[in-house]
Amino acid sequence: MSNLRFTTAGESHGPALVSVLEGMPAGVSLLAADVDTELARRQQGYGRGRRMQIETDRIEFLSGVRAGETLGSPISMLIRNSDWKNWQEIMDPAPREADATGLRKRHVTRVRPGHADLTGILKYDREDARDILERASARETTARVAASAVCRVMLRALGIEIGSHLVHLGGVDAVRPDVLPQDLNAASDASPLRTLDADAEALMITRIDAAKKEGNTLGGICEVVVTGLPVGLGSHVSWDRRIDGRLGQAMLSIPAVKGVEIGMGFETARRTGAEVHDEIEPAMGRTRAGHVQRRTNRAGGTEGGMTTGEELVIRVAMKPISTLMRPLGTVDVATGQSAQAVAERSDVTAVPAMGVIAEAMAAFVLADAVLEKFGGDSLEEVQRNLDAYLARLDERVR
Numbered sequence: 105m106s107n108l109r110f111t112t113a114g115e116s117h118g119p120a121l122v123s124v125l126e127g128m129p130a131g132v133s134l135l136a137a138d139v140d141t142e143l144a145r146r147q148q149g150y151g152r153g154r155r156m157q158i159e160t161d162r163i164e165f166l167s168g169v170r171a172g173e174t175l176g177s178p179i180s181m182l183i184r185n186s187d188w189k190n191w192q193e194i195m196d197p198a199p200r201e202a203d204a205t206g207l208r209k210r211h212v213t214r215v216r217p218g219h220a221d222l223t224g225i226l227k228y229d230r231e232d233a234r235d236i237l238e239r240a241s242a243r244e245t246t247a248r249v250a251a252s253a254v255c256r257v258m259l260r261a262l263g264i265e266i267g268s269h270l271v272h273l274g275g276v277d278a279v280r281p282d283v284l285p286q287d288l289n290a291a292s293d294a295s296p297l298r299t300l301d302a303d304a305e306a307l308m309i310t311r312i313d314a315a316k317k318e319g320n321t322l323g324g325i326c327e328v329v330v331t332g333l334p335v336g337l338g339s340h341v342s343w344d345r346r347i348d349g350r351l352g353q354a355m356l357s358i359p360a361v362k363g364v365e366i367g368m369g370f371e372t373a374r375r376t377g378a379e380v381h382d383e384i385e386p387a388m389g390r391t392r393a394g395h396v397q398r399r400t401n402r403a404g405g406t407e408g409g410m411t412t413g414e415e416l417v418i419r420v421a422m423k424p425i426s427t428l429m430r431p432l433g434t435v436d437v438a439t440g441q442s443a444q445a446v447a448e449r450s451d452v453t454a455v456p457a458m459g460v461i462a463e464a465m466a467a468f469v470l471a472d473a474v475l476e477k478f479g480g481d482s483l484e485e486v487q488r489n490l491d492a493y494l495a496r497l498d499e500r501v502r
């Protein structure tokens with residue numbers, strides 16, 4: 105709960121994005137490459153449009169890191185937009201003349217259904233929906249992934265790993281293996297759709313090609329899996345401290361995400377208690393809950409608003425991309441007449457990228473919860489506090 109904070113700034117076709125992360129302890133080993141690796145992962149995925157060929161996202165540290173280590177001060181990062189060179193005049197902050205229609209070049213008045221365009225211009229009282237869409241664009245998620253890449257490095261140092269894989273795309277389900285690969289991202293990143301089911305992947309690719317041909321778009325579902333979490337992150341005591349609620353909010357803040365499930369999720373509502381709840385048993389060795397474990401993990405790693413020490417499993421559903429190349433009907437807000445929505449270029453699907461963004465949001469929420477419970481000003485202090493807690497768990501329930 106805001107032990108850690110981040111903010112982002114930047115328009116999609118402006119000069120750059122900025123990401124500022126505040127609250128990261130000192131002494132975390134951090135290289136620009138640690139962040140760039142995550143940015144590159146977010147740019148992957150079959151079905152993305154031409155913009156991803158223009159950009160090669162990389163960060164420049166502006167503050168907070170020295171000699172390969174965090175300082176405990178705000179970490180700010182700059183990510184330049186390569187596409188800006190094509191938009192300088194349109195995105196120029198200086199005042200300029202309107203074109204013949206009374207609007208600026210590349211203005212958007214044929215507002216696009218499924219985007220922030222119409223609601224945004226009404227709310228902010230703008231004539232040109234570009235004033236809205238530049239910031240509503242999922243380009244902003246690059247800066248989120250940058251901030252959370254730092255969180256991920258800290259979590260990894262504490263033995264916590266985050267991965268994801270795609271489990272559904274455009275009507276095709278992937279078969280989820282009962283046992284996931286040890287290095288989940290090594291396996292999923294090797295697939296152009298970040299899925300572990302090669303047969304489903306082939307079918308999904310044909311669906312994407314068909315959708316592209318007909319000017320249509322597709323959505324899908326990714327599963328985020330977190331290992332190594334200690335029992336007791338988050339709290340049952342107040343609504344806003346519950347870890348499941350915090351994760352849900354973070355996931356639903358991703359553009360185009362419409363649903364989140366933890367563990368068995370919606371399916372729990374259809375089943376009986378005996379089919380849903382996870383029985384507790386003594387553990388043979390030491391677990392991240394001391395000497396107990398669950399026989400099953402249908403709960404997906406949270407109970408009572410706290411992590412259980414089991415794997416955290418979150419599924420995140422994304423709607424189809426909003427801009428269709430065979431445009432949807434709309435109203436031209438400059439004339440009030442029916443029209444077809446603006447469509448220049450767009451992704452056909454971006455579900456694989458969404459999975460990486462969902463990992464990023466999980467990394468931020470969990471790093472925040474770790475600092476809330478084990479907080480310290482240096483990584484060593486956090487590690488000491490975590491070790492002391494784990495040692496205490498070792499004395500319990502034996």
Ligand SMILES: Cc1cc2nc3c(=O)[nH]c(=O)nc-3n(C[C@H](O)[C@H](O)[C@H](O)COP(=O)(O)O)c2cc1C
Nearest residue numbers: 218219241242359360361425426427450451454457
């Ligand atoms: C990684 C990613 C890439 C996206 N790419 C596009 C795109 O190319 N074209 C588009 O119309 N929408 C794209 N979107 C979706 C829009 O940003 C989204 O539909 C819009 O913000 C409205 O979502 P909302 O209803 O959840 O607010 C993308 C979303 C994500 C997460």
Ligand SMILES: C=C(O[C@@H]1CC(C(=O)O)=C[C@@H](OP(=O)(O)O)[C@H]1O)C(=O)O
Nearest residue numbers: 153155156240241242243246449450451
């Ligand atoms: C730029 C990114 O995604 C963009 C998200 C997006 C949207 O409307 O959300 C629209 C597209 O951008 P453009 O309008 O420039 O073609 C995507 O490429 C990115 O992910 O880095």
